[in-house]
């Protein structure tokens with residue numbers, strides 16, 4: 001019986017090495033995608049840009065979500081209310097419960113910075 005994969009035999013040792021390296025790289029990429037939290041280690045501006053700017057825009061002027069920058073209603077919210085909004089997610093905003101306390105605090109600090117611009 002013919003081996004079904006006989007055409008896939010490596011031409012030489014360096015081919016085999018290249019294929020093996022490619023398989024290892026692919027496995028590592030899959031593992032990172034499955035286990036990696038793309039916001040881990042991000043704080044302040046970097047975290048805001050990754051997780052919030054899509055709806056509130058980089059300058060806080062708001063797109064899908066309301067403005068959270070200068071002159072917005074968020075200026076009147078207490079820090080605790082900002083923390084609550086980030087954790088719970090009011091209305092159609094998703095809640096960010098997986099963020100550490102330090103990450104949420106860094107977002108509040110960054111929102112205050114944005115609002116002061």
Ligand code: HEC
Nearest residue numbers: 051052055064065066068073074082085090091092093107
């Ligand atoms: C998918 C879009 C979306 C994302 C992502 C998002 N928000 Fe929101 N956000 C909203 C919407 C919509 C509201 C208004 C919800 C309501 O009150 O009905 C809101 C409300 C808020 C409010 C309260 C504003 C107010 O005037 O009461 C704050 C503060 C806020 N978001 C901050 C953030 C921060 C910080 C992040 C990132 C961690 C974030 N949002 C991510 C859509 C989003």
